[in-house]
Amino acid sequence: MPTHIKDAQGSSNNSSSSRHASIVEMLSTPPAIPQQPTGSSEVESISLSRNPSLTSLDSQVSTTTSCLTKIHSQKWQHIPLSQLIEPNKLISVDGSISVEEAFNTLVRHNLTSLPVEKFPGDVDCITFDYNDLNSYLLLVLNKIQVNDAQVARDCQTGKPVPVGEIVKLTPKNKFNKLPETENLSTAIGILGSGVHRVAITDPQGTQIKGVLSQRRLIKYLWDNARQFSNLESLLNSSLSDLKIGVQDSQTAPTSRQSRVISIQGEEPVIMALFKMHNERISSIAVVDHHGNLLGNISVTDVKLVTRTSQYPLLHNTCRHFISVILNSRGLEMGKDSFPIFHVYPSSSLARTLAKLVATKAHRLWIVQPDSASPSTPNSAVSSTQQSAAISTSTHHSDSDVPARSGSPLNVKSMEEPANTTSTPLFEKEYRTGKLIGVVSLTDILGLLARKQTEHKQVDPQTARRQRGSVAI
Template identity: 30%
Template sequence: MQTVEQGIVENGTLDALLNTVTCGELCKSADPMLNKAGAKPKHPLCLDAELSVTEGCEALAANKISSAPVYDAEKGGFIGMLDYRDLVAFVLSVLHKVPRDAPAIDAEMEVTDIVKRALMNKTGVPIKLVSNLSRENPLVALPASATVRTAVEEFSKNHVHRLIVLEPDQGASHFAGILSQSTVAGLVASSVGKLAGSLNPKAKSIWPTGNKTLEDVGLVGKEVISVVSEDTVLEALYMMHEHKISSVAIVTREDGENDLIGSISMTDIKAILADRKGWRRLYETCYDFFASMRYEQGLEAGGDDRVPLYVVHPNTTLIATIEKLAATRAHRVWIVSGSSNLVGVASLSDIMPLLLT
């Protein structure tokens, strides 16, 4: 079987590589356990539908992932994905912060049930009632034999960050793993970036679009959704929910410029759902919350900064941006001109369609 590393050398273009490597192969190559002698690959995480919201959030945080499929034993199958968008939608629903446009009766009853149960016990709502509450993370599955290009097309079309990979098993299919945008970014970085270039002099010509700057590909100058430091965390979550994005920048606005000073993402919801007192943090200012998260996670990491601000510039190339995203496992980097003037954002979701060009 052709290895991922061999693919780019033998096929000559990024498109050829994406059409050669399968989702199953990429999932396996991304599993660090496979690189250890005698080690078994880690079993892919799926969540029991009866877990509470708090338990679901803890599982995502403990495994350092932002979403996982939800399995309902009673129904005998997967019923959806749980991600931080759903948890944000849950928080906003409980606080009656999300306006709804005449949903179907069943949907209205479900949301009402969630709110009633949550008001009595915010930690006792099962994730089967919250999964897909945001309506922004559909469950998309691909066979392990599907090409990575097919996965990129699904990322772009369905606006999802992760796909379920299924392998055939005696006439049926079983859950083999999850393929993320980050894993695809890692493949591209290792095949076309500087490391690949040191091994293969032709790597730079494999994907001409990758040599264009962020300004060239249209990621500079678009409106960036942001909050000011005095806005509350609840307002930031509402902005993310309304605009269907997973992070907002925290800025100071002076002299017509937006100076980037921090950011809040949907994954920060874990700090709010961690305990009962966490709910009070919804009313902290965005900057205080960002600063406290930076401090607390730095302590947990033995002093390492685990809430950094990753930035690039308008003249940064697209492949250099992908390399940075792959190296940091971040989902987005902020584009700044000068030292801190925010002029754009480059997310993995922005980049996926560009891989097809």
């Protein structure tokens, strides 16, 4: 297939072959397909990207050849689920262990969810994730009420609480199970409705062999996008053209759209956690009084306030907590980094997917760039900004380590105009642009389901309506 994935904001692919691809282009281009051993008669020359010398974002090195094994285009819809199973990431816990033990297991294995079994091999299990950890923390602090008075008392008096009891207290979707012989078309019909993960079982449905999450599916499609020619037209389209997510804060979202949920930077962190709990979302935008995006707080950042010594952070501002999050990431990486959690209405789907994969996020915030800036969002970036982008692409995950002292907040976002002076992030009241929308994994998977499978009526809000909001 032609592999020129064109960003809706970018320039033409007809640039000089000597021009080096920018970081923006690298973020907008699916990874190259690994070369397989083959005879010379089976090799054909194809373009790898806008710059034939660029192989992938991961390698970031030049190559003297643009020859790859002849790749026969596939339809992603027909890929069996067995190809996406990651057995090493299937870690289950018994429902009798404490919430603290379950949390430590999440961190130790770098997972976002765990099946909680009533007995070994329980195929009707439910999952424990960071939303449950957030609910547990709010219960400990007596910020929410639940129907189980004994569990509430145990939480507030410091007694160990079985994780099997906590997972029953928050609204959840059914843990759907699909046999490994099913294909991606079936899975995307479920995940595109807002369900976060499905269990993959053996053909008889008697044993869970893996878990397929929305994030894992998006990463698979992006990593293998060059093999799926039917994705190209969508990848080249802008978010505005595709009409996904919310892109106008003055207009009520349709039934197929997410809502833009944000919090003021001066509000306490505990309120951000409460909002995420109440709205059943995994991250929330932090904005200033003018609606400009300041940053992002994810439900996985709860891990930074799980110790009693960290509780004062809960009553500090969301603005300050963003600096704590960035400090912790800098400590883990050994360098400063600034994850880029925003896109523009004119950003291509390719670039949006690249950022979602790189940030390991469930949603990106759509911002309106400052019209006074002479730079466009995809204009050339400085070397400092390129370094920030590379840091983002190679690591951004939610850190497992506590915050350190000192502030590394002097790394600029990749999309900030290059002529901005190097000033510490919050000292100069850094903003990425006015928050005007949000696009989520659910929005994208729902789009793929409607456009390219038989699931033409998939509604991304179905799962949220089933979960409902939490009664307080």
